[in-house]
Amino acid sequence: MSWWETVRSGLAAIRSHRLRSSLTVLGIVIGISSVILTVGLGQGAQKEVKDQIDALGSNLLIVSPGSSTDGSGVRGGFGSASTLTYADASAIADRDVVPDAAGVAPATTSSVSLVNGDTNWTTSLVGTTTDWLAVRSRGLSAGRFFTAEEAAQGAAVAVIGPDTASELFGRQSPVGQQVTVNGTRVTVVGVLTSSGASSSGSSEDDQAVVPVGTASRLTGSTSDTVSTIYVEAASEDRLSAAYQEVRALLANRHGVTTADADFSISTQDSLVETANETNRTFTVLLGGVAAISLLVGGIGVMNIMLVSVTERVREIGLRKALGAAPNVIRRQFLVEASLLGLTGGLIGVLLGIVGAQVLPQLIDQAVAVSGLATVAALATSLALGVGFGVYPAGRAARLTPIDALRSE
Amino acid sequence: MSVIIELEGVRKTYRSGSLAFEALRGIDIRIDEGEYVAVIGPSGSGKSTLMNLLGCLDLPTEGRYVLADEDTSSLDEAALAAIRNRRIGFVFQQFHLLPSMTAWRNVELPLVYAGLPRHERRDRAIAALERVGLGDRVDHRPGELSGGQQQRVAVARALVTEPALLLADEPTGNLDSRSTSDVLGLFDELHASGRTIVLITHEPDVAARAGRNLVIDDGLIAVDRPTAAAGVAQ
Numbered sequence: 148m149s150w151w152e153t154v155r156s157g158l159a160a161i162r163s164h165r166l167r168s169s170l171t172v173l174g175i176v177i178g179i180s181s182v183i184l185t186v187g188l189g190q191g192a193q194k195e196v197k198d199q200i201d202a203l204g205s206n207l208l209i210v211s212p213g214s215s216t217d218g219s220g221v222r223g224g225f226g227s228a229s230t231l232t233y234a235d236a237s238a239i240a241d242r243d244v245v246p247d248a249a250g251v252a253p254a255t256t257s258s259v260s261l262v263n264g265d266t267n268w269t270t271s272l273v274g275t276t277t278d279w280l281a282v283r284s285r286g287l288s289a290g291r292f293f294t295a296e297e298a299a300q301g302a303a304v305a306v307i308g309p310d311t312a313s314e315l316f317g318r319q320s321p322v323g324q325q326v327t328v329n330g331t332r333v334t335v336v337g338v339l340t341s342s343g344a345s346s347s348g349s350s351e352d353d354q355a356v357v358p359v360g361t362a363s364r365l366t367g368s369t370s371d372t373v374s375t376i377y378v379e380a381a382s383e384d385r386l387s388a389a390y391q392e393v394r395a396l397l398a399n400r401h402g403v404t405t406a407d408a409d410f411s412i413s414t415q416d417s418l419v420e421t422a423n424e425t426n427r428t429f430t431v432l433l434g435g436v437a438a439i440s441l442l443v444g445g446i447g448v449m450n451i452m453l454v455s456v457t458e459r460v461r462e463i464g465l466r467k468a469l470g471a472a473p474n475v476i477r478r479q480f481l482v483e484a485s486l487l488g489l490t491g492g493l494i495g496v497l498l499g500i501v502g503a504q505v506l507p508q509l510i511d512q513a514v515a516v517s518g519l520a521t522v523a524a525l526a527t528s529l530a531l532g533v534g535f536g537v538y539p540a541g542r543a544a545r546l547t548p549i550d551a552l553r554s555e
Numbered sequence: 556m557s558v559i560i561e562l563e564g565v566r567k568t569y570r571s572g573s574l575a576f577e578a579l580r581g582i583d584i585r586i587d588e589g590e591y592v593a594v595i596g597p598s599g600s601g602k603s604t605l606m607n608l609l610g611c612l613d614l615p616t617e618g619r620y621v622l623a624d625e626d627t628s629s630l631d632e633a634a635l636a637a638i639r640n641r642r643i644g645f646v647f648q649q650f651h652l653l654p655s656m657t658a659w660r661n662v663e664l665p666l667v668y669a670g671l672p673r674h675e676r677r678d679r680a681i682a683a684l685e686r687v688g689l690g691d692r693v694d695h696r697p698g699e700l701s702g703g704q705q706q707r708v709a710v711a712r713a714l715v716t717e718p719a720l721l722l723a724d725e726p727t728g729n730l731d732s733r734s735t736s737d738v739l740g741l742f743d744e745l746h747a748s749g750r751t752i753v754l755i756t757h758e759p760d761v762a763a764r765a766g767r768n769l770v771i772d773d774g775l776i777a778v779d780r781p782t783a784a785a786g787v788a789q
Contacts, residue, residue, distance in 0.1 A: 149670070152667055159655065163655050461651065462653060464651075465651045465653070466664070466668075467636060468610070468612060468639060468645050468651075469639070469640065469645070469664050469665045469668060469712075470636050470637065470639050470640020470641070470665055470668040470669065471636060471668050472632065472633040472636040472637070472668075473632050473633060473636070474633065475636075475668065547612075547613075548612050549607050549612050549613055552612075552647065552651065
């Protein structure tokens with residue numbers, strides 16, 4: 148009996164019990180589609196985070212204030228102190244000390260209200276240097292960035308993000324317009340291009356960038372601490388060298404060892420890694436639940452195949468009497484189970500793909516369906532059919548024709 | 556005439572734990588090609604066991620069974636399945652047709668396992684159905700046929716492989732008297748055209764249609780005699 152004959156007879160057997168076959172297939176469908184969706188959700192979240200972090204700029208080191216130890220030996224938590232200063236940034240900018248850095252941009256961040264006439268918009272005010280644009284790999288869609296001269300003078304000029312621009316000025320061109328910040332009039336000289344991060348509401352597109360001196364003046368701050376120092380390595384190969392140099396320099400300046408540093412340096416990779424670890428935990432958790440439902444679906448296939456063997460004992464006996472060898476019977480039931488599994492897999496994949504299109508509209512979360520996951524899901528459904536079909540098929544093959552024919 | 560069936564010292568013992576039951580206690584039979592033999596005997600006499608052995612559905616505990624020059628005593632399940640497929644056509648009391656398949660699909664089933672190409676299977680199945688007088692019922696399902704017609708489909712299925720032996724187990728047991736004579740008439744025709752038929756029955760008037768009667772009693776052949784019909788059919 149050829150494979151094609153076996154498949155045809157399997158399809159006929161499945162069709163002859165429509166309701167029962169559909170319910171069995173449904174178990175696999177639910178399992179496969181939930182695996183595809185959970186894996187897709189996890190990958191979508193990972194991709195989103197990676198896009199956001201990529202948008203920070205390539206070859207980027209991000210120096211943040213770290214834990215600190217005060218005079219009495221009490222150790223504060225991560226980010227509890229403002230240990231980084233503008234002077235630290237200047238020291239990193241020294242090419243003799245940090246030869247592998249291409250640019251340095253210290254940044255202070257505070258929340259302010261920008262006012263244009265009746266429009267009031269709260270955004271983050273970033274005080275930085277002229278290197279910021281290059282270090283953060285950002286561009287301008289209109290106007291210009293502030294100059295070194297303006298930076299030195301602490302001139303009242305600002306470059307704003309595209310979202311900020313549309314909130315304050317609507318469709319008008321913001322360049323040359325003035326906004327009021329804490330009573331001071333500031334001239335908008337340029338507008339940043341969008342950071343390209345897919346997620347909406349990213350703060351990268353909603354900020355006002357001003358010279359450091361201007362920021363201190365606007366917020367009335369007298370401290371010379373900065374919240375972040377961005378360091379751009381000269382190339383990707385030199386990222387690790389730049390990391391070592393910056394770390395040694397800051398440890399030296401702060402009089403701490405690198406082991407108990409009061410600052411931390413992260414790279415894009417380490418940020419992506421941290422974010423992915425969190426996502427992976429959720430993906431594994433959800434995927435595990437989905438895998439269990441797949442397992443339950445597989446047991447459903449086995450259950451139905453066992454019922455089918457019991458119900459068709461006479462048919463099996465007859466087929467054997469007419470010359471079907473045990474292997475032929477085994478193959479017939481295996482093919483039938485595989486067809487159930489594969490049908491469930493195909494429908495499940497389709498449902499998963501449709502779900503991946505619909506779900507983002509409902510929960511504002513990207514779902515990425517990968518080809519590999521789809522192929523793996525189909526292979527799994529086939530393997531489920533075969534795996535859970537082995538036992539029922541073996542039982543059918545072992546039936547003796549006399550007993551099978553005699554049963555009523 | 557060549558010998559189709561040869562049983563020598565065949566014994567069959569069923570064991571269940573420490574209990575052993577001897578269903579056949581030493582049977583010797585020779586059946587020639589073209590013979591029409593009825594095996595009769597009361598229930599429990601061993602005639603069903605004999606039928607299973609003759610049909611290669613079971614193996615003897617002891618002794619030798621040669622079917623069409625092939626010794627079947629030491630074959631495995633797959634080889635027995637192949638012998639059943641090529642050498643034996645079965646007709647059962649319960650017809651054993653698959654209800655979801657049309658008549659010709661039921662008839663072609665042994666040819667599927669013989670590995671014949673599809674168009675040839677269909678041609679031969681339809682020819683076999685025409686032979687049993689059901690040429691106009693090839694696309695009917697068993698549920699749409701009368702009992703006698705269903706048994707005719709079963710006979711067509713038994714004939715479709717051109718087997719050396721037609722083995723019928725109580726073929727009229729589930730039929731009314733009209734269908735019974737219908738099917739027995741068909742057997743007479745097949746016998747007349749040279750088929751070897753072994754028929755198991757407990758009805759004397761059915762057995763009387765055969766050319767030779769084997770009476771089984773208590774696991775042994777009690778009587779082996781030609782019937783009145785012998786002269787007529789030969």
